[in-house]
Amino acid sequence: MQVPSPEAVTTVADLAYELRLLKLHAGDPSVRDLSRRAARAGAVLPHSTAQDALGGKRGLPRLETVLALVRALDVGDAGPWRDAWVRAGQHHRGLTRRGPAATASVAPATPVRQGTRIAVVNAARGAALVETLPLGEVVTQLAEMSDEAAARRLEIALPARTAEALAEMDDRRAADILAAMRTDLAAAAVAVMRPSAAARLFAGMDASTRSEITRLLTTDQVAAIRAES
Structure with a gap:
């Protein structure tokens, strides 16, 4: 980290x-x-x-x-x-x-072409870009990164923005990134995600990881996700 x-x-x-x-x-x-x-x-x-x-x-x-x-x-x-x-x-x-x-x-601290690349700045700056860049650009850039690198950025971003980005990505890729996140931070993102989107990501995740995340959700949140499965 x-x-x-x-x-x-x-x-x-x-x-x-x-x-x-x-x-x-x-x-x-x-x-x-x-x-x-x-x-x-x-x-x-x-x-x-x-x-x-x-x-x-x-x-x-x-x-x-x-x-x-x-x-x-x-x-x-x-x-x-x-x-x-x-x-x-x-x-x-x-x-x-x-x-x-x-x-x-007002000029940013790094050149625009370099500073807007989520992958080339540290995790904290990358999380800032996740929150400030247009959602479509965020999704495109995250898709080009390794699961672990994308997860480190999304762990620090606000859970609501992390949930938005993952919901817009390819389901399989988003599931892999979610699984690479720290469990409690992954659960925080799932908790504010649309139940239908969470159900799609859970479908692409191994049972053990899915169980670890759902243990940190409320009963109502788990029920809402299962209702979409």
């Missing part, structure tokens, strides 16, 4: 993905568990606030939120994460000053 790298952060999206990667490396605790851990460390971290920071969809989180998150995830030295927040804030404020019309003119 890709190692968290706060030094690689330049944008709010980068910050969110590196925080999510840090969470995965810490055993992927729930946001409610993170709130409890932060409280034990003397910090305040509402679970909804933690979810927003990890999702990166509501702009730049407060510094206190980022520090509470890294403290809850047992990071000894929060300095690199503080610096990452500063860089993300500088980038965010630059976009805000330019306004929405100028956002597209």
Whole structure:
């Protein structure tokens, strides 16, 4: 699994993905568990606030939120994460000053031709591309990658986007990628997938892997998938 790298952060999206990667490396605790851990460390971290920071969809989180998150995830030295927040804030404020019309003119950190290739960037950046590129392009690029490489990107992307991408791929290939994902993260994607799509992927998966994933789903979710089989 890709190692968290706060030094690689330049944008709010980068910050969110590196925080999510840090969470995965810490055993992927729930946001409610993170709130409890932060409280034990003397910090305040509402679970909804933690979810927003990890999702990166509501702009730049407060510094206190980022520090509470890294403290809850047992990071000894929060300095690199503080610096990452500063860089993300500088980038965010630059976009805000330019306004929405100028956002597209801001150059990415890597050249466009290179930066839009999911396979040639690390897993965290690749997950960011999975979420931001058009779905058709994401599906095409994932299909060109090995099962393991595609799985590493999809593990870090938001479950809803992972579910969308897998549902649009060739069923057999999508089943192989899903099987290559960490079981709990595969189950998170299946849980938000259309039952009909999940049933198609399960049909192309060996019984053992399918059983491991379904054990992590609710009874209602399993019933809905079986009803589509």
